[in-house]
Amino acid sequence: xxxxxxxxQLITEKERQKNLCYFFxxxxxxxxxxxxxxYDPKKLEDEKRSRELIEAGLIKDLSANTYLQALTExxxxxxxxxxxxxxxxxxxxxxxxxxxxxxxQEHVIARDYASPGFIPCQSPGGAWRAVVSIHExxxxxxxxxxxxxxxxx
Amino acid sequence: xxxxxxxxxCHTLNxxxxxxxxxLCRAAQSEAYExxxxxxxxxxxxxxxxxxxxxxYGLTGIHGIELTTFFGYILIIGANRYVDWRFVTPDLIDPLxxxxxxxxxxxxxxxxxxxxxxxxxxxxxxxxxTRWNLVSYIEVWSRAFPQxxxxxxxxxxxWTDLLNRGFHxxxxxxxxxxxxxxxxxxxxxxxxxxxxxxxxxxxxxAIEKGRMFVTTGPRxxxxxxxxxxxxxxxxxxxxxxxRIATDVSTDHRRHVYExxxxxxxxxxxxxxxxxxxxxxxxxxxxxxxDKMLSPGWLRAxxxxxxxxxxxxxxxxxxxxxx
Numbered sequence: 215x216x217x218x219x220x221x222x223q224l225i226t227e228k229e230r231q232k233n234l235c236y237f238f239x240x241x242x243x244x245x246x247x248x249x250x251x252x253y254d255p256k257k258l259e260d261e262k263r264s265r266e267l268i269e270a271g272l273i274k275d276l277s278a279n280t281y282l283q284a285l286t287e288x289x290x291x292x293x294x295x296x297x298x299x300x301x302x303x304x305x306x307x308x309x310x311x312x313x314x315x316x317x318x319q320e321h322v323i324a325r326d327y328a329s330p331g332f333i334p335c336q337s338p339g340g341a342w343r344a345v346v347s348i349h350e351x352x353x354x355x356x357x358x359x360x361x362x363x364x365x366x367x
Numbered sequence: 368x369x370x371x372x373x374x375x376x377c378h379t380l381n382x383x384x385x386x387x388x389x390x391l392c393r394a395a396q397s398e399a400y401e402x403x404x405x406x407x408x409x410x411x412x413x414x415x416x417x418x419x420x421x422x423x424y425g426l427t428g429i430h431g432i433e434l435t436t437f438f439g440y441i442l443i444i445g446a447n448r449y450v451d452w453r454f455v456t457p458d459l460i461d462p463l464x465x466x467x468x469x470x471x472x473x474x475x476x477x478x479x480x481x482x483x484x485x486x487x488x489x490x491x492x493x494x495x496x497t498r499w500n501l502v503s504y505i506e507v508w509s510r511a512f513p514q515x516x517x518x519x520x521x522x523x524x525x526w527t528d529l530l531n532r533g534f535h536x537x538x539x540x541x542x543x544x545x546x547x548x549x550x551x552x553x554x555x556x557x558x559x560x561x562x563x564x565x566x567x568x569x570x571x572x573a574i575e576k577g578r579m580f581v582t583t584g585p586r587x588x589x590x591x592x593x594x595x596x597x598x599x600x601x602x603x604x605x606x607x608x609x610r611i612a613t614d615v616s617t618d619h620r621r622h623v624y625e626x627x628x629x630x631x632x633x634x635x636x637x638x639x640x641x642x643x644x645x646x647x648x649x650x651x652x653x654x655x656x657d658k659m660l661s662p663g664w665l666r667a668x669x670x671x672x673x674x675x676x677x678x679x680x681x682x683x684x685x686x687x688x689x
């Protein structure tokens with residue numbers, strides 16, 4: 215397998231609700247791509263910080279009386295998690311997204327097969343874009359890694 | 368026209384659901400749904416196998432997607448192409464909704480008042496819609512046991528407020544069905560008024576036109592007589608004196624909900640946010656009303672007992688008066 219892309223990024227809450235785009239080329243005789251995507255940590259272990267974030271979330275989205283009731287049950291919202299997802303485009307065509315909560319993922323895009331969430335790609339050669347969408351960062355920092363490998367005919 | 372029970376918000380392994388497409392269809396059949404919409408997060412990858420499995424299990428399949436953005440979740444039904452969700456911001460939602468409409472898609476707002484970040488990331492509706500005419504429906508009842516969820520009350524009020532502002536918007540339920548439950552759950556069904564043969568196209572037409580009612584039990588039909596024309600939810604007629612009929616029937620899907628001891632008690636008519644009539648359900652399933660109604664909207668609501676608690680059991684989308 216030949217590597218097309220390898221990146222590791224440290225992110226914080228500043229990157230919340232942002233999309234980070236990575237562009238890479240795949241050779242024309244390639245017929246299978248493997249994407250390894252992971253991030254760490256997944257959970258916020260700090261219970262005091264969790265309570266602060268939960269309280270901020272509840273007060274933002276609930277009315278006064280339901281906010282107070284929900285606050286008494288704040289523990290049911292534990293654990294708070296980071297959520298980062300991967301979506302792909304090939305030559306301007308959306309190939310799909312793995313909107314899942316598993317922080318350790320491997321996806322395959324091939325001519326006649328694709329991992330769940332993605333569609334097969336008849337001719338994987340050409341320009342690709344991997345979009346890493348930072349839905350939520352609750353930990354002080356989080357590192358994600360993305361590697362893309364191609365396999366030829 | 369026939370009324371068919373649908374589940375309009377479903378996920379599979381293609382996003383974060385635990386169902387395969389086949390197992391989802393089998394689960395829907397076991398709960399006597401007659402159709403479902405596949406609405407995986409940010410992917411249409413499951414749609415390729417949806418039609419063969421819905422056919423196998425005698426269901427009508429609707430092709431959909433849930434655009435799961437940072438600022439709210441958008442259910443799209445029937446679009447003929449993918450609309451990008453990734454770069455939309457709260458003030459730029461109208462162009463995205465326009466693009467959905469241009470792709471023949473129908474726009475629904477998923478669970479707008481659910482608690483969002485950091486608990487359920489992005490799921491609270493934070494978009495600044497100005498062109499509400501681009502939105503066809505709001506999912507006002509989310510998840511199983513919808514009456515227990517205070518965020519559903521807020522979503523219901525949001526829908527009512529939009530109707531009072533003059534927008535024609537329907538209301539749906541959605542289980543946000545990710546996995547088979549361990550215990551039986553009282554989940555709502557959205558009944559669609561299907562004209563002709565049940566199909567993706569006739570189901571999408573019903574959603575777009577607002578021919579629907581939502582129930583966690585009995586069927587609730589609303590009819591308004593305009594002259595010699597009978598109108599159902601989603602349709603309109605001239606303001607003035609009208610004869611209204613509601614029909615509550617308990618036979619359909621009874622085996623699914625009877626374990627929750629649902630007993631219908633009263634039918635209420637709500638016009639422009641005000642209760643204008645309320646009658647108990649007696650021996651006849653049909654109740655007739657004679658009302659003088661000004662321009663606006665009218666919906667029917669069914670109240671009754673669910674496990675000894677008096678609750679809203681069902682409601683229709685509006686008939687409009689112009």
